[in-house]
Amino acid sequence: MRSRPTEPTAALAALISGNHGYVQRRASGEPLVVARSLGRAFAVAWNWGPLLAPPSELFGFPHGEILQIDAADGVADEGAGSIIEINAALSAPGSDSVDFGPSGVALIVALVPMRAGVAERAIAWHQAEARVFDAIAKLLATSIPARSAVVARTIRIVGAIVADADGRVHWIGEHPEQVSLLAQSREEHDRGSPR
Helix, strand or coil: CCCCCCCHHHHHHHHHHHHHHHHHHHHHCCCCCCCCCCCCECEEEEECCCCCCCHHHHHCCCHHHEEEEECCCCCCCCCHHHHHHHHHHHCCCCCCCECCCCCCCCEEEEEEEECCCCCCHHHHHHHHHHHHHHHHHHHHHHCHHHHHHHHCCCCEEEEEEEECCCCCEEEEECCCCHHHHHHHHHHHHHHHCCC
């Protein structure tokens, strides 16, 4: 039986491996079997559009181990409601779904689906990448629990693009300007705080 990842790099490696297995099983026609849950969620799949399959299936983990939060894509709040859900998940130690801290969520993945034919693929890739990094920037700017966890290195926030054709997840990593976004958010927070 596999162990539940509790550290950000191990959580990312588990999802990468799980998606590799998903793509191989799907290509070979093998049935997709998801093991039973080992407990609380170790990852949050923050979905920015409909995916080919649920994140638990895409990564080969039970639903209880990957908390799925859907962004309100295309509506007025542009994901603000889902950031509130992420904050609640990260701020609720001992909850049934997520336990923040060393034994809790270690990874948040912003997932954007990519739908495009061969001719449009380069344009679609750049648009999807921009959406992923915009989502991560918004989360870092507005979520104190997420920012604090990133600074403490108890959590990583990474972006990924999901190909509609086969469910392959293309990992694009942390926001390229994460350090400056964290510093800017901290400065804005300090200016707004009473001294």
